[in-house]
Amino acid sequence: MGKFDNGFEGSIALVTGGASGIGRATAQKLAEAGATVIIADRNEALAKASAQEMGVEAAVFDVADPEAWQDVVSGIKARHGGLHLAYLNAGIMTYRAESPGTPRPGFDLAAMPDANYRQIMGANVDGVILGARTCIPLIAESGGGAIVATASAAGVIPFPPDPIYTATKHAVVGFVRSLAPLLEPQGIGCHAILPGVVDTGLLGEGTADKARSLGVPVIAPEEIADAVLGAAQSPKTGGLWLCLAGRPPSRYAFNPVDVLGIPKPE
Secondary structure, three states, X not given: OOOOOOOOOOOEEEEEOOOOHHHHHHXXXXXXXXXXXXEEEOOHHHHHHHHHHHOOEEEEOOOOOHHHHHHHHHHHHHHHOOOOEEEEOOOOOOOOOOOOOOOOOOOOOOOOOHHHHHHHHHXXXXXXXXXXXXXXXXXXXXXXXXXEEEOOHHHOOOOOOOHHHHHHHHHHHHHHHHHHHHHHXXXXXXXXXXXXXXXXXXXXXXXXXXXXXXXXXXXXXXXHHHHHHHHHOOXXXXXXXXXXXXXXXXXXXXXXXXXXOOOOOO
């Protein structure tokens, strides 16, 4: 029997990037399902306002900071005695629009500022790896549960508008696939969510409407939240849950490569 076979009532859940978009939608659904939810975000004002509106807790920190992770997870253990679900969702694009209503700059690798590179790697890769590293011992100690990370459909396909973002999401996919069999003996599922185009602030103001006008299907954050809860409840670990508009979440599978001689985990 999986940890969440009977739902999320009484469970403790941490959601990063939880003050808006997919994170907020997921936190709301978990709270409605009876979980004690802690949303994490580096935007203090938005995190506290969102937490108050949803009736959940807020933790303000940068997911790229390993010491902050230790402090947050230690605090969760002290206040609640355990942790069952870590949804590692915080993420950014390489470039942001300079101001609301303006388009995001086109990608230029040669001109990319070092600060942009460090920021996206910190949020999208470090935030998942450091979060998993810090949360796994407490989830195991709490009787098992799940690690779920937001990747992207760009984690399994080329996405030329932002190759660095694409690289970070490929990294998340590879990390989750490789970590899942190691966590299974501890009763911890490990999954990645692969959304298509989702109507969140990550797109930039007006981008979702523009996409719709061009015939590009745009997904509501609540649909991705449903996929997160479904992944956490899956009896089979290591899922890459592809979420496209107008379709139910489905497990994405790579073609197998069986000629390398690498032994599979027991």
